[in-house]
Amino acid sequence: MRTQLTTIFLFFIIAPYALSQVISEIVIQDNKRTKTGYITSLIDLKVGQSLDSLTLKSDVLRLKREAGIAHAYYQVHLTDQGYKIVYGVEENFTIIPSFNFYTTNDDEVAYRIGIAEFNALGRGISIGGHYLRDIYDSYGAGIRAPYLFNKHIGLAVNYQNLTTEEPVFFNEGTALYRYNNNSIELSGLYQFNLKNRVELGFSLFTEKYDYKSGTISNQAPLNLDVDKHLLKFIYEYNGVDFYYQYSEGFRNVFNAQYVESTNRTLPSFLIVRNDLTYFKRIKKRGNWATRLTLGLATNDESPFAPFAVDNNLNVRGVGNLIDRGTGSVVINTEYRHSIIDKEWFVLQGNAFIDAGTWRNPGGSFRDFTNSNNVRVYPGLGVRFMHKRIFNAILRIDYGVGITPGSTQGFVFGIGQYF
Incomplete structure (x- = not known):
C-alpha cells in the first residue's frame, strides 16, 4: 500500500514537469518570400517532441544554409501548455543578375551576363540562365530543386552550349582550337542529414574541336566531333x-x-x-x-x-x-x-x-x-x-x-x- 501511494505521489509531482518539457507550438516569423510550410518541412523539431537544444541548433544551421535566408535564430518561451519555439529569419534578396568580364587569349574582352532566382516559389529552388561572349557565343540554363520531393530527395537539370577558343599544348608548341560542348545533364540529389549528401548525375554531350592556328601535331587531329556520356558521383560533408x-x-x-x-x-x-x-x-x-x-x-x-x-x-x-x-x-x-x-x-x-x-x-x-x-x-x-x-x-x-x-x-x- 505504501509503495502504491509513493508511486501515485511521484506521478503527480513528475507529470506536470514532464509535460512542460514538450513542444506545444512552433512559430516561424519574419519570412516574407520563403514559404512557412517550406521552412517547417526543413526543421527536425516537431510539436509534441521534447525540447532538445541540439536539434534547435541544427535546425538554425540548416536554415542559414538556405540561399533565401541571410541569418536565422531561435527563441524558447515557456507557457502553461509547454514550450513555444520561435524560429526567426532574416531573408536575402535572391533574384540576382550577374556580370563578369576578363581578357581572352586574343587579348579581347570576354563577358558573361546572366540572371538567377535562388529561392523560386519560396521553396529553395534555383533557376537561371546565362549568356557568354568569349570570342564565340555560348549560353546555358539550369534548375536545381534539392528538396523537390521531401527534405531528403531532389533533382537538378542543366543544359549548356559552350563555345570557346581553347589552347592545346604539345611538346612542339601550342595550337588554338575552336571548342564546342553541347550537353544536357540530369542529377538526383539525396541529403542524408544536415552534414552529408550525395549526388548522382548522367550527362549526354557532344564535343567538337576545330583547328584554328598554331602548331600542328600528330598527337591531335585537326578536327574532332564525338558524342560522349558522363556518369558523375559527388559526396559532400559540410x-x-x-x-x-x-x-x-x-x-x-x-x-x-x-x-x-x-x-x-x-x-x-x-x-x-x-x-x-x-x-x-x-x-x-x-x-x-x-x-x-x-x-x-x-x-x-x-x-x-x-x-x-x-x-x-x-x-x-x-x-x-x-x-x-x-x-x-x-x-x-x-x-x-x-x-x-x-x-x-x-x-x-x-x-x-x-x-x-x-x-x-x-x-x-x-x-x-x-x-x-x-x-x-x-x-x-x-x-x-x-x-x-x-x-x-x-x-x-x-x-x-x-x-x-x-x-x-x-x-x-x-x-x-x-
Whole structure:
C-alpha cells in the first residue's frame, strides 16, 4: 500500500514537469518570400517532441544554409501548455543578375551576363540562365530543386552550349582550337542529414574541336566531333557554420566522373577530384580560409587533359588556361578581414597565397616535384558585399608569381574565390 501511494505521489509531482518539457507550438516569423510550410518541412523539431537544444541548433544551421535566408535564430518561451519555439529569419534578396568580364587569349574582352532566382516559389529552388561572349557565343540554363520531393530527395537539370577558343599544348608548341560542348545533364540529389549528401548525375554531350592556328601535331587531329556520356558521383560533408559573411568549420567534396565515347577509338577515362576546405574565425572581424584540392585522371598522353592551370579556377594571377595536366595538387589560403562591417554593407580585404603543381599528360608522379610545374602566387584583394542579397560579393584580386617564368594580374569575380 505504501509503495502504491509513493508511486501515485511521484506521478503527480513528475507529470506536470514532464509535460512542460514538450513542444506545444512552433512559430516561424519574419519570412516574407520563403514559404512557412517550406521552412517547417526543413526543421527536425516537431510539436509534441521534447525540447532538445541540439536539434534547435541544427535546425538554425540548416536554415542559414538556405540561399533565401541571410541569418536565422531561435527563441524558447515557456507557457502553461509547454514550450513555444520561435524560429526567426532574416531573408536575402535572391533574384540576382550577374556580370563578369576578363581578357581572352586574343587579348579581347570576354563577358558573361546572366540572371538567377535562388529561392523560386519560396521553396529553395534555383533557376537561371546565362549568356557568354568569349570570342564565340555560348549560353546555358539550369534548375536545381534539392528538396523537390521531401527534405531528403531532389533533382537538378542543366543544359549548356559552350563555345570557346581553347589552347592545346604539345611538346612542339601550342595550337588554338575552336571548342564546342553541347550537353544536357540530369542529377538526383539525396541529403542524408544536415552534414552529408550525395549526388548522382548522367550527362549526354557532344564535343567538337576545330583547328584554328598554331602548331600542328600528330598527337591531335585537326578536327574532332564525338558524342560522349558522363556518369558523375559527388559526396559532400559540410560542417561549416555561418554568421553573415563569416564561416567556421570543415567542408569536403569528393567528385568522381567517368566519361565514355561512342567512338571506340577514343579511350574512356576517369576523373577524381577532392576539395577540402577549412574556415576559422579570427577574433571579431577576421576569417582564415584554406582549400586543398587534389585531382587525378586517367594518365593518357593527350593534349586535352582535364586539369587546367587558370586564373578563375585555382591560381590567381597566373593567366587564362595556360597549361593542362592529368593530376593536380593546389592549395589556396587567405586571411579575410572586414574593414567596414555595417548593417547591410561589408568592405573586406584579404591577403592570399595560391600554390599548385601539375602532372604532365602521360607523365609520372615525379612531375609534381618538378620546378617547371610548380607555381606560387601571393597577392592581395578586396571584397564589396551586401548582407541582404544572396552571394552579392564583388571580388577583385591581384596575384604576383614568385616562381620562375611567372606572370601577374587581376582577377575579377562574383562570390568568394572559394
